[in-house]
Amino acid sequence: MDKILPGRAPVYEMLEQYRVKGNISYHVPGHKNGEAYRGSDTAGFLNEVMRYDVTEITGTDDLHHPEGVIREAQELAADCFGAEESFFLVGGSTAGNLALILTVCPEPGMTLILQRNVHKSVIHGLMLAGVRAVFIEPQIDPLSGLAVAPAAEAVQAALAAYPEAAAVLVTMPNYYGMGSDLAPLARACHTSGVPLLVDEAHGAHYGQHPALPAGALMCGADGVVQSTHKMLPALTMGAMLHVQGPWLDRTLLRQRLAMVQSSSPSYPVMASLDLARRLVHSQGAGAFTAGLAAVDVLRRGLATLPRYGLLQPAVPLQGACGGAGAAAAASTPPQGMAAYSTQDPFKAVIYDAAGVLGGFELQRRLEEKGMVPEMSDDRHVVLAFSLGSKAEDTQRLLAALREIAGETSGGTVNLSEGTARQGASLECLHNGPAEVHVQASVKYSTWNNFTNDLISTPVLFSMKPVNPVETQRVPLEYSAGRTAAEMVIPYPPGIPLLYPGEWISEDICSRLINLRQGGAKFQACADPALQHIQVYNNKKGGDA
Structure with a gap:
């Protein structure tokens, strides 16, 4: 592509032209642009979607050998997200994680260093590739008890103990929007001659606004998987894989992507990736103004509701990798603050500071009032905002939280046994030393999973x-x-x-x-x- 045109959306524009032309289909799919449902209301809104649901024919390009509109769309994505090369994924971040693992570990028995608390797609990748996995402990935020990412020292020690390792894989941010500086990990990997792979499924928006943390590519990562459908406005299953540097075999990566993705990819999903990129690419930081305003309404509202706590680092350090934020982190105590130095403002993680309601119960009560959170654990509720969030909706959320606080202010609510234990753990969290903080709250997280070993012995995975x-x-x-x-x-x-x-x-x-x-x-x-x-x-x- 000779000139970058951020305002273009090549795949989406091609589909619009396809619909306008109205050519007669003698190719798959069998619904024939929705004609199979003509005269019937059984297809509903999907009838309109089917008018854009095409396959690889003349002019629509081919995801697995892009030469036209898909190639241009991927080049635009690379420019937008700071990659040397970007690939559209129609199977979510799962496809990207699988492809990366199968690329860096092309033969069974190869060694991969990673944190234990990874998404199931990573575990499946270890099985498919027959990997010898060396698990390293992530750092723990002592106030929340939640795991973030491994320290650079742990990565260095693992690489020294297992010099045959093919790569290092970490997750950043975690599902609570918590993060730390990845630049030291990237330097440790490159010093040892291996790539840093990052499951950045929840950070597709990172680096696109000054209020957002820096993205993994900016920190020096070599292969980065992002779920564009999670925190940017693509359709579900729409994701991207971004690569840079000399550490990944891109020819093999393309072959692995063709293995784990459908040979008949969804064009509506690819068009939505194109549109999501165009929105951010053309509007820049302004695309996030309304969403961040909605988050600000929540923060100001929670300040008047002491019943609820909001998860955040003790010293927020958003910004570029290895810059002023990293320098400030270096001056904080080594245990704890360095583990958790960035928080995604769009992931508002709340909890009942009074210890009356656990996270699962708080989520249930919010859903009864029409507010549907992203997820919860026994303590926390994760509220996912985005550039599509609105301030008026946040006002309704705050009203629901006030109602819940009023309904349970007497502490007579019927608590489950697990919720009752949650109250006891919160007492420890607020009154005990840092060691007690961690021990009390890690028991209640669906995110944490690790042993007491800084570096595990190799674990052989297989498809047996x-x-x-x-x-x-x-x-x-x-x-x-x-x-x-x-x-x-x-x-x-x-x-x-x-x-x-x-x-x-x-x-x-x-x-x-x-x-x-x-x-x-x-x-x-x-x-x-x-x-x-x-x-x-x-x-x-x-x-x-």
């Missing part, structure tokens, strides 16, 4: 199925000390607390019980109510 003969079903309460024979994934956020072959610690068993009693939903396990769990027989076991 679990043999039912080697397993048994036991009550969850009696599973501590056994070896899991299935994945257990609280969703959201989709972080596996257990994978097949992983030892079930007392802490994990206790946390699963607390999450079950608090109302968490689980994926991948045979018993979604988690009354029972599949474990290996005492004399049996298997690879992960």
Whole structure:
């Protein structure tokens, strides 16, 4: 592309032209631009969508060999998000995570260094690639007890212990919008000659406004996956993979993307990626003005509602990687503040500071009043704002929070056992030392998952199925000390607390019980109510 034109949306414009031409379809898809439903109301709003639902024909280009409008759209995306090359993903960030892992670990038995609390798509990537995973501990914010990302020192130590490692993979920001400076991690990786891969699913908007944290690419990451549908206005499943630098084999990456993505990608999804990019690219920081104003209304409103706390770093350090913010972080105490130095303003994480309502119960009550949060754990409720949020909607949210505070002010609300324990943990959180803060609250997070080892021994993952003969079903309460024979994934956020072959610690068993009693939903396990769990027989076991 000779000249960058931010106001263009090549894929979207092509679809508009396709509809206007009104050509007769003798190609798939079978709904024939919606004609299959003519005279019937059964398709509803989808009838309009079908008029734009095309396939790879003359003029529409091909995602897996882009030469026309898709190529131009991806080049525009690279310019907008600061990449050397960008790829559209129609299977969400899952497709990008899988492709990156299969690229850096092209042969079974290769080593990858990563934090344990990763999205299930990363665990699936380890299985598909047959990876030897070395897990490193993330840093913990002592006030919230939530894990952020590993320290650069931990990354350096892991790379020194396992010099054969192919790459390092971290998640930033976490599902609560918490983050830290990735630049030291990128430098540690490049010094050792390996790429830094970042699951930035919740940070597609990063770096696009001064109030937002810097993005992973700005910090030196080599491969970055972003869910454009999460925090920018693309359709669900629309995501992007951005790359830069010499550390990734891009030819192999393209082949891996073709493996994990459909050969018949959704053009409406790709058009929505094009439109989301155009909005940010052409409007710049102004695109976020209304959304940030809505967040400001919430902050000012919560200041008048002491019943609720708002998660935020002790010293907010938004801004460029390695700049003034990083220098300020260096002057703060090494334990805690460096772990959590940036907060996405669009992720408002609230909790009941009085300890009366746990996160699951607070979410339930908000939903009863028409307010639907992104997710919750036993303590927190995550409210996801975006550039599409409105101040008037925030006023309704504040009114709902006031009503809930009034309804539960006497403390006579019928609390679940898990919620009651939540109140006890909050007392520790407010009154105890930093060590107690962490121990009290990590038990209640669906995001945290780690051991006490700074660097784990390698764990071999494979596609070998679990043999039912080697397993048994036991009550969850009696599973501590056994070896899991299935994945257990609280969703959201989709972080596996257990994978097949992983030892079930007392802490994990206790946390699963607390999450079950608090109302968490689980994926991948045979018993979604988690009354029972599949474990290996005492004399049996298997690879992960």
